[in-house]
Amino acid sequence: MTIELIGTLAMIAAIGGVLCNNRRLIVCFPIFLFSNFLSFIVHHQTAVNSLMVRDAVFFVLAIHGWVAWSKKSGRPLK
Secondary structure, three states: OOHHHHHHHHHHHHHHHHHHHHOOOOOHHHHHHHHHHHHHHHHHHOOOHHHHHHHHHHHHHHHHHHHHHHHHHOOOOO
16 A cells, blocks of 8 residues: 555545534544544654644543543443
């Protein structure tokens, strides 16, 4: 799989995550996790360290958001 394809998949997933978030759907968080993971791979392969750090931070924030949203809604993580 090429870096360009991985980057395209990450972009599509990120857009899907934002759309789900705008509709207040908890599924946005696993989508963001996937997108941030793919972006991390792209930035690792291209040696863009500052964006790798950003992707790692966004990954952790997606986990935090998912846990917080689950606790607030009373629904367990799925």
